[in-house]
Amino acid sequence: MNYVGNVGQYFMMLKGTFVKPTKTSVLRQLIFKEIDDLIINSLGIVAFISFFVGGVVAIQTALNMDNPLIPDSLIGFAARQSIILEFAPTFISIIMAGKVGSFITSSIGTMRVTEQIDALEVMGINSLNYLVFPKIIAMLFYPFVIVIAMFLGILGGYVAGVYGGFTSGQAFIAGLQDDFIPFQLAYAFIKTFVFAMLLATIPAYQGYYMRGGALEVGKASTTSFVWTSVAIILCNYVLTQLLLSS
């Protein structure tokens, strides 16, 4: 019953986020700050993980190919498919649930604990619009992070495959181009967009409605990671079923 109440409160929060907007000049500055905090500051870890996981995918594929009839281009094909379809949109989003999600929950939660949210409300400011709306807008740039993850993941696969002596550059690129379905990119970006909204709003909900002190801020960050991950995995399943199974 409590879960149902939380889901209801979550949607009420979303509604509250889009009413009584904050002054445009202030909002613009808040959005730029959030883009810096949530998007720009995540690029380093995303680039690092994407490059090396791409490399691992290529090596794993190469090491599991023991049939001489399977062409080397399969390494590039497998790297492309796994990175574009699952690794970049889903795996990176789970990582971002830990990085960005806990940042959002702890920053809003700390503002709750230290009465900064009450201070905004007393001033007549819609604290939901002031705090959550800029995060939602900033996360609209999240697909750019995923583009970078896709590019670096495939690059990592190329470097590991070619320079590790598992395949030739030509074969890897042929594998990348082999049987390419453009809709799969659209599928990946539809997922990314949905995950971006979950990444902005579930941690914000956990932070905004938390009660207690510093200890509870930590607990809320953990809860936020768990629920954001659960939501991402469930949406991933539903969207895959809806978009790819026909």
Next chain:
Amino acid sequence: MIEVKDLKKGFDGEMILKGINTTFEKGKTNLIIGQSGSGKTVFLKCLLGLFRPTEGTILYDGQAYSSLSPEDQRELREQMGMVFQGSALFDSMTVEENISFPLRMFTKMRRSERRDRANEVIKRVNLTDANHKLPSEISGGMQKRVAIARAIVNKPKYLFCDEPNSGLDPKTATLIDNLIQEITREYEITTVINTHDMNSVMEIGEKIVFLQKGKLAWEGTKDEIFKTDHEDVTDFVYSSNLFKEVRSALNKKEQAK
């Protein structure tokens, strides 16, 4: 002036405020006192409009908050300043940005005008060399001054303070109390302070409202509170050894006369 008429507030069927009637006058420091759990914070949050009363009305210069349109409620909120117990300064902003925040949100002032006004109130609350510091880089007493400056920068009609001197040493606490009283008189504000500090009562209690179990048990001035025979009030006032000694000294003095 704020008039409170038969104010009741309950949560989950339990009444916290059980029908409060009182008036807080303009240009005076009005204190709400009472033990923990007496309903002080709920009362203050009702006055601030953060809690909607279950029953009763609160009139701000004759206007009932609940009868106003959302736009008018917002305008009324803009006329309220609040000093929180923990100061509630925005920790990502500097002292000057914190103070000029209400101006940025609600006025069309240019940056230079905002800075001038912020510096004016910074000077008024005796803060020096702190403009570009973050809240975490200044002392608790200075944070309270910043909070007061932020609360008055937009020239509010109503100032609310929740335990404004908690966590401060006695000397700084007195300075903060006196600063609030001076500002109240200077700006002709209706000030309501939530406290359980008897030193504040002695310093600035122009009107004192004593709450007990959600009811207004007593009201009067700081001179009257030390003379009253109201049992609950005397229990509260003389719960500290210092005040007990003061009272016995006064009694002895009176007997000697």
